[in-house]
Amino acid sequence: MYVRSLGKASLKVSLARGGTEEGSNQTRRQGRDFSLSSGGAVCQMRVCGDKVTGTDCGEAAASWLTEALSRDCRLVRQTHQRTAKTPSSASGSGEAPLLSLANEAQYLLVTRASAEYLLSEISKRHTKQLLSLDDLVSRFRPNLVVSGNGMEPYEEDEWSEVTIGGQRFKVTGRCSRCRTICVDQTTGSRSSEPLQTLLRLRGSRATFGVYLTAQAFPPDFDDQCISVPQTLSTTTLW
Template structure:
C-alpha cells in the first residue's frame, strides 16, 4: 500500500526544511510554504543556496500566522512580522517572473545581510500577489508563492533508495526539498502518475522536476559534494533534452488537511 511518509514545508525559500506531522493545504500549496524570500537589495533578484550555500544554515519558523522567527549560528533570533497593508512594495524577480511584494523592513534586512555577507532584503507574498503557474502545465488561476515553479513537489522513497544504491551511499531526502514523500511504490513509479489522492485530497501531477547544483549540497552542513553527486549519477540515467529529472511537481485540486500515514491512491 502507498502511504504518505514525509511532509515538509520551507517557510523561507532556500532555508532549512521544517518536518511536519500534519499540514493544511491552501491555494498556494502547504500553508506557509515558501511565503518568504531573500532578494538582492540592489536588483531584487531572488537568492538561493545555488549562490549562497550558507543558506542551508538559516532557519525560519512561523510563530502563529503573523510572525516569522529567523535563526542562524552565532546570531540572536529575530522575529519578523508579516508586512501590513502599508508596507513598502519591492520589485523582485524569480526566474522569469517579476512581481511587486511587501518588504519586511530594515531589521530583517540588516540581520540577513550580516548572516549572508551581502546586502539583501526579505520579502513576503500573499495569495493575492502570488504568481500564475506556467499554463503549459496548469490551469489559469493555479498560483504559486516563491517556490521555483509549482506549489508542491512529490518524491517516492523508492526512487531515493534506488538513487542512493547507484551513488553508493545513503542520500538525504532533503537534498531534493520535497513537500510530500510517498513510500510503497517502485522506484520512479511517480513518473507515470497523472492524478493521485492523498487521504481525501486529489492532486494533478503537472510535470517532472528538473534538478540543479543544489542537490550536491549537504542539507545539514552546506558542504558541496566533491564528486558532484548525486547530480553526476542522475545525469547518467535521468537526463532528457539537457535537463535532469527527479520527483514530480503537483497541483492540489482544492484545500484540506494532510497527515503522515495517509493512504495514497493513484487515480490515473
C-alpha cells in the first residue's frame, strides 16, 4: 500500500501478513519510497468505543503521518478479524458478520436519490450553495453509491436485501449520523451542514444510508468484481 502526500516521499506499507523474515519492523529507502513491513508491536485501540487488537507499523510510519497531518499519529493494522454487534441472523449463516476496522457493518450504501433530495433541502435553507452533490456524498463515506431510474429518496430504508451483479447483500440497519458528516473530506474544515438539515428531516437519529452484510459469495466470485455500470435489484421489507 502506498500513502502519498504532496511534497513528501511516499510511504510504502506491506499488506502481506507476517511482515519480514525476521518478523520485525524494518525501514529502508527505496528510491523515493520509505518501505516498512507489517510486523511490529501488538497494541490495543478503540474504534468508536470497541476494543480492537492491532499491530503497530513502527516509528517510520508514525513520523511520516505525524508530519503529513500535523498531529501525533500511529499507523496500526488489524491483526484479527472481529464480529459485528448485529443480530446473529445478519450474515445469513447464523453468525454475526466479520468486520475489519469498520465499527458497525461490512459495507455502507447510500443512494444518489437520497443525496439529491437532501442537497435540495440544504439549498432551501441557505442563500449560497454550500456543497456540490459529490461533496455531500463524500461526507457520508459510503462504500457503495447507487442510482437508478425512478429511485425515490430514502427508499433504501425499506430494503431487506440488495443484489449487485451476482452478489447478494443483507440490509442490517440504517446508519445514524453524527457531527463527522460536517467535516469536509478534502480540507478538514467544519460546518453545520449537512447534519443540521438532516436532523430536521430525519429526527434525532439523523439516519442516512444503510448497512450491508455480504451473503455467501457465488462460486465464480473470485473472477468478478462490483463495477459501474452493474445491475441492481432490491427486496423490500413488506
